[in-house]
Amino acid sequence: MPDHVLTLQGLTKVFSTDRGPITAVDKVDFDVRGDEFFTMLGPSGCGKTTTLRMIAGLETSTAGKILFNDEDFTRFSAFRRNIGMVFQSYALFPHMTLFENAAYGLRIRGLDNDLIKKKVAEILALLGLDELAERYPADLSGGQQQRVSIARALVYEPGMLLLDEPLANLDAKLRVDMREEIRRIQKELGIMSIYVTHDQEEAMSVSDRLAVFNLGQLMQAGHPEEVYADPTSLFVADFIGKANFFPAHVTNRDGTGAKVSLNSGQELALSRLVEVRESEKADIVDGYDATLMVRPEHVEIGQPGKGEIDCHVRRIQFLGSFIRYIGKCSDATQEVIVDSPRAVPGIEEGSEASVTIHPADARLFHKGDGS
Amino acid sequence: MSDAVTATVDARGPKKGIDWFPYVVAILSGIILVVFLAYPIGKTTLYSFVLLDDDLTFGNLTLANFRNFIEVPLYTDALQNSITIAAWTTVATVVLALPAAYAVARIDIPYRTFLLTFSIIPLIAPPFIGAYSWIILFGNQGMIRRYFDILFGIDIPTIYGPFGIVLALSLHYFPFVFLFTQGALAASDPFIEESAHIMGAPRSRIMCSITFPLVIPAIGAGAVLVFVRTLGNFGVPAVLGKEYMVLTTLMVYQVNGYFNLNAASAIALANVALTLIAVFFLARIQRRRRFITVTSTTRAAKRHTGRGAKIAGNAYVWSLFILAVMPQIIVLFYSFAERWAGSLWPQRMGWGNYHHVLTELTEPIFNSIFLAGGATLLAVFFGTLAAYISQRKQFFGKWLLDMTIMLPFIMPGIITGVAFLTTFNTGILILTGTASIIMLAYFVRRLAYIFRAVSAAISQVDNKIDEASTICGAAWGYTMRRVTIPLVAPGMLAGGILVFSTLIIELSITIMVYSADWQTMSVLMFEQLLDDQIEYATATGSIAIILTISLVFAASRLVGKSMADMFR
Ligand SMILES: Nc1ncnc2c1ncn2[C@@H]1O[C@H](COP(=O)(O)OP(=O)(O)OP(=O)(O)O)[C@@H](O)[C@H]1O
Ligand SMILES: [Mg+2]
Numbered sequence: 059m060p061d062h063v064l065t066l067q068g069l070t071k072v073f074s075t076d077r078g079p080i081t082a083v084d085k086v087d088f089d090v091r092g093d094e095f096f097t098m099l100g101p102s103g104c105g106k107t108t109t110l111r112m113i114a115g116l117e118t119s120t121a122g123k124i125l126f127n128d129e130d131f132t133r134f135s136a137f138r139r140n141i142g143m144v145f146q147s148y149a150l151f152p153h154m155t156l157f158e159n160a161a162y163g164l165r166i167r168g169l170d171n172d173l174i175k176k177k178v179a180e181i182l183a184l185l186g187l188d189e190l191a192e193r194y195p196a197d198l199s200g201g202q203q204q205r206v207s208i209a210r211a212l213v214y215e216p217g218m219l220l221l222d223e224p225l226a227n228l229d230a231k232l233r234v235d236m237r238e239e240i241r242r243i244q245k246e247l248g249i250m251s252i253y254v255t256h257d258q259e260e261a262m263s264v265s266d267r268l269a270v271f272n273l274g275q276l277m278q279a280g281h282p283e284e285v286y287a288d289p290t291s292l293f294v295a296d297f298i299g300k301a302n303f304f305p306a307h308v309t310n311r312d313g314t315g316a317k318v319s320l321n322s323g324q325e326l327a328l329s330r331l332v333e334v335r336e337s338e339k340a341d342i343v344d345g346y347d348a349t350l351m352v353r354p355e356h357v358e359i360g361q362p363g364k365g366e367i368d369c370h371v372r373r374i375q376f377l378g379s380f381i382r383y384i385g386k387c388s389d390a391t392q393e394v395i396v397d398s399p400r401a402v403p404g405i406e407e408g409s410e411a412s413v414t415i416h417p418a419d420a421r422l423f424h425k426g427d428g429s
Numbered sequence: 430m431s432d433a434v435t436a437t438v439d440a441r442g443p444k445k446g447i448d449w450f451p452y453v454v455a456i457l458s459g460i461i462l463v464v465f466l467a468y469p470i471g472k473t474t475l476y477s478f479v480l481l482d483d484d485l486t487f488g489n490l491t492l493a494n495f496r497n498f499i500e501v502p503l504y505t506d507a508l509q510n511s512i513t514i515a516a517w518t519t520v521a522t523v524v525l526a527l528p529a530a531y532a533v534a535r536i537d538i539p540y541r542t543f544l545l546t547f548s549i550i551p552l553i554a555p556p557f558i559g560a561y562s563w564i565i566l567f568g569n570q571g572m573i574r575r576y577f578d579i580l581f582g583i584d585i586p587t588i589y590g591p592f593g594i595v596l597a598l599s600l601h602y603f604p605f606v607f608l609f610t611q612g613a614l615a616a617s618d619p620f621i622e623e624s625a626h627i628m629g630a631p632r633s634r635i636m637c638s639i640t641f642p643l644v645i646p647a648i649g650a651g652a653v654l655v656f657v658r659t660l661g662n663f664g665v666p667a668v669l670g671k672e673y674m675v676l677t678t679l680m681v682y683q684v685n686g687y688f689n690l691n692a693a694s695a696i697a698l699a700n701v702a703l704t705l706i707a708v709f710f711l712a713r714i715q716r717r718r719r720f721i722t723v724t725s726t727t728r729a730a731k732r733h734t735g736r737g738a739k740i741a742g743n744a745y746v747w748s749l750f751i752l753a754v755m756p757q758i759i760v761l762f763y764s765f766a767e768r769w770a771g772s773l774w775p776q777r778m779g780w781g782n783y784h785h786v787l788t789e790l791t792e793p794i795f796n797s798i799f800l801a802g803g804a805t806l807l808a809v810f811f812g813t814l815a816a817y818i819s820q821r822k823q824f825f826g827k828w829l830l831d832m833t834i835m836l837p838f839i840m841p842g843i844i845t846g847v848a849f850l851t852t853f854n855t856g857i858l859i860l861t862g863t864a865s866i867i868m869l870a871y872f873v874r875r876l877a878y879i880f881r882a883v884s885a886a887i888s889q890v891d892n893k894i895d896e897a898s899t900i901c902g903a904a905w906g907y908t909m910r911r912v913t914i915p916l917v918a919p920g921m922l923a924g925g926i927l928v929f930s931t932l933i934i935e936l937s938i939t940i941m942v943y944s945a946d947w948q949t950m951s952v953l954m955f956e957q958l959l960d961d962q963i964e965y966a967t968a969t970g971s972i973a974i975i976l977t978i979s980l981v982f983a984a985s986r987l988v989g990k991s992m993a994d995m996f997r
Binding site: 115137138140145150207210 | 628642
């Protein structure tokens with residue numbers, strides 16, 4: 059398997075509409091290599107689909123470049139890019155049997171009939187569709203239709219596979235099964251895949267790497283655990299996983315760390331500032347008002363007075379492997395969420411409590427940055 | 430709750446006992462259908478198996494009227510000619526309409542909305558008037574023939590005969606195929622074509638393997654509609670056919686010439702048989718309708734952006750539509766020519782023809798409005814009731830009701846005319862020569878349209894709304910009057926206006942059942958044409974066309990649909 063590389067350089071798309079230009083994609087850079095499962099994640103309207111369609115060649119870019127193995131893709135029309143694509147609505151050919159749907163890409167490539175039969179049979183077997191070959195799309199369930207559209211996109215061994223919210227029309231259980239299956243097949247065939255979703259849980263669980271988009275911009279790209287642990291913006295911190303946010307006043311900036319004071323008057327010594335862009339790190343000086351972010355598993359809940367910030371427990375959820383405490387405190391910008399591996403004695407719904415922040419796992423951001 | 434309150438509610442509460450209203454309505458509708466639909470169809474069928482002047486007895490039954498189709502050249506030719514004309518017209522409409530539909534759906538056409546509205550003009554203008562404008566151009570004394578004669582001394586062939594008939598009918602009916610196909614193309618899922626594109630298919634390949642196969646049901650529906658309408662069309666072959674006879678003109682010939690209702694009935698039956706074959710094909714095509722995918726996205730299918738494609742598409746579409754409304758424009762122009770004999774340009778232009786038509790021929794115009802109006806009211810009333818019952822009630826023999834009402838769809842107007850003439854000329858109920866025979870024939874022929882429109886409207890309204898009213902204690906009639914009807918009223922009204930606008934220029938039925946006392950606008954025009962009073966005929970025609978277009982426009986405003994959508 060050759061080591062393919064897809065590179066996006068300053069990719070931009072501006073739609074001109076009646077109400078003026080809309081910048082759907084704004085100078086996006088990233089690259090995807092080999093058999094990577096790469097996910098574009100972000101809220102609705104952030105430009106994921108537009109980026110994907112530009113890679114596919116269905117949309118022309120306003121500026122920037124798309125390179126595939128150092129070849130400029132932007133010069134090729136969609137039908138010469140040798141890409142496989144799976145649409146949210148499946149877009150199966152309703153007038154063709156499942157077999158003919160899957161064979162379409164091979165027929166275009168002018169393969170002889172025997173080879174087409176063989177290859178289609180292989181791919182249908184891989185997706186567990188061999189029994190259904192003579193059916194029409196209308197006679198298939200949603201999940202089966204989705205498999206057909208994947209088979210159809212893979213059968214001609216494209217250079218990469220693009221998937222635009224392929225699971226959005228499936229029910230929750232099937233969605234989980236299908237995403238695992240997509241990943242299994244993707245790895246089995248070793249095909250580079252770019253996947254679009256707005257479901258962060260889905261993105262975290264299947265991707266090798268993911269890219270978080272907001273308002274047409276790429277906010278952060280990296281391995282899921284990296285993006286979760288070290289978000290570089292408030293937006294990403296908020297969008298990926300759960301997070302607590304506290305207003306924080308910088309009192310003592312020194313070297314790589316800083317001392318901050320919270321609204322409650324508590325002081326925290328942060329050993330390490332977040333690795334935000336260097337230029338921005340420099341802005342965080344004494345007297346600066348910032349936002350402190352800490353994940354629920356890095357906060358502890360205890361009896362009132364024991365911790366740094368007092369709160370009122372509103373709700374306790376037993377989530378299997380851990381217990382989630384949701385509280386209200388005057389200090390935080392949102393509800394305070396604490397995930398604890400075991401129940402804390404004496405803390406009930408409605409009772410008063412206090413929370414302790416682990417300074418080592420807390421991150422400091424520019425106030426209101428990104429979100 | 431206090432006793433007093435309970436008592437008041439009880440006193441005004443629901444009426445007890447069985448709600449008879451639905452049964453009364455069902456029985457009334459049933460009687461109407463039996464007397465004015467089943468009875469005429471049955472009697473006409475029987476008549477076709479009896480010879481002229483024979484009584485309708487078992488011993489007199491014969492196949493002689495049908496044997497004519499094998500033995501008598503006049504009949505054999507008419508049958509053959511009908512099939513030829515219908516087949517060629519169908520082919521021509523598809524060939525004309527497909528590129529136009531594709532262009533309108535996939536190329537930037539300036540004023541596209543206007544164009545779509547424009548496209549229904551040929552459909553709503555009376556076709557025999559359109560046909561006549563071809564005579565104005567290419568008839569014995571035709572303008573263009575005259576120009577060629579005067580300017581170049583060339584004698585070009587006249588328009589009479591099969592070619593002219595196919596030409597006039599194609600330009601009249603092609604909008605059906607165009608509108609159906611364009612609608613389907615516009616509604617198809619753009620992602621399907623995109624996915625083919627990504628898989629490596631070039632444009633031409635996508636067109637052949639995806640785009641067109643997916644709209645075949647729509648093309649088929651349009652084509653079958655054209656075929657059926659052509660078979661039932663009387664006006665155009667009557668105006669352009671001369672000695673070239675088709676089934677419909679032969680039917681009129683048998684009635685007007687010999688009053689041979691038995692022969693006419695047999696011809697009618699042959700015509701219906703052909704129609705049935707076409708409808709059978711339609712049903713087969715429609716079974717594949719499930720293939721049609723209607724998109725949920727707002728993303729439009731990819732347009733051709735090349736200059737060449739744009740220029741070619743626009744040129745084709747605009748020339749086709751200008752050609753199609755040309756007959757109407759010529760009619761309009763001619764209607765202002767007060768004197769025009771043997772010259773390149775009319776000698777005198779003015780409102781004279783309109784003046785003549787409006788002052789001296791008011792009666793036929795009034796008759797048309799009266800007859801069409803009465804028939805429309807009847808159709809709206811019974812069509813709505815029947816649609817309601819069929820949509821909302823379960824009862825024995827419901828399929829029979831649905832089927833009977835839809836029968837006139839496969840029975841061209843002229844056959845309804847023959848059936849009414851045959852049936853109500855003798856026997857228990859004699860109506861020949863009265864206004865009621867015309868009005869009732871109109872009513873029966875158009876009932877299906879209202880039935881269909883209102884059924885569609887009712888099926889859109891959630892049944893629970895009715896049930897809520899019933900649970901509140903309202904009787905069926907009350908629910909219908911206060912809840913259902915107001916909800917479907919716009920659909921009913923629009924359907925009514927559409928029916929009315931087609932009836933004021935109805936010729937096929939009218940030509941069979943009208944009498945001297947009840948001459949209509951269409952018959953008047955037809956006779957003016959045959960009498961070569963072209964200037965009056967064109968003025969009457971222009972009034973009719975403008976009236977019809979305004980009515981359709983009003984109806985489209987009422988339901989908030991585009992005029993083109995009203996015909997899809
Ligand atoms: N053809 C178009 N014309 C004009 N604006 C468009 C067009 N396509 C997309 N946009 C705009 O570009 C922005 C990005 O759209 P895009 O479809 O890429 O979002 P998305 O991230 O895929 O969202 P979703 O999760 O809802 O699918 C949106 O603001 C959208 O309204
Ligand atoms: Mg999208």
